[in-house]
Amino acid sequence: METSPVTCRTLEEFYHIDCHTFEKQYKEVLSGYRNWEQLSHADERMLFPENIGPHLAIDETSLSNGELYTFVTNRDACTRECSLVAVVAGTKSEDVIAVLQRIDEESRYAVKEVTLDLSDSMRKIVRTAFPKACRVID
Structure with a gap:
């Protein structure tokens, strides 16, 4: 997801994961969004x-x-x-x-x-x- 345009829904189909949960986890944890220096x-x-x-x-x-x-x-x-x-x-x-x-x-x-x-x-x-x-x- 970092280097190519892949949707969470696509990952859901291939890896049998819940796309909504993964999307939330990606935003909140994996992407580093909450630690972004310009967030405030x-x-x-x-x-x-x-x-x-x-x-x-x-x-x-x-x-x-x-x-x-x-x-x-x-x-x-x-x-x-x-x-x-x-x-x-x-x-x-x-x-x-x-x-x-x-x-x-x-x-x-x-x-x-x-x-x-x-x-x-x-x-x-x-x-x-x-x-x-x-x-x-x-």
């Missing part, structure tokens, strides 16, 4: 500074029930593993900037290009968090 604030923000690169993209999206989130991704990772740099609840520039400024200044200044939309909020975020980056409008 994951509903507000998640930050993965180790995934930053010279080419980023920033955009907002609604995941469920109309809640907006701002995503910053590493474009060079091409949506594969390690492409997520940050997720912030909401689109307020001040909130997103506060999260991105937790990344060390040297890494933020090494960003060469950020792809974004025409939103004033996104431009302010990029201008403040990645001041040396060229802005590319999508």
Whole structure:
């Protein structure tokens, strides 16, 4: 389950286990979810500074029930593993900037290009968090 997309229901068929019990055990014990260092604030923000690169993209999206989130991704990772740099609840520039400024200044200044939309909020975020980056409008 860690490296390939296998559902608990598939495991139930092959190994004759209760998929609901296994799913709960996987989340609570095997995955290390309860010991995750970002668990306490994951509903507000998640930050993965180790995934930053010279080419980023920033955009907002609604995941469920109309809640907006701002995503910053590493474009060079091409949506594969390690492409997520940050997720912030909401689109307020001040909130997103506060999260991105937790990344060390040297890494933020090494960003060469950020792809974004025409939103004033996104431009302010990029201008403040990645001041040396060229802005590319999508």
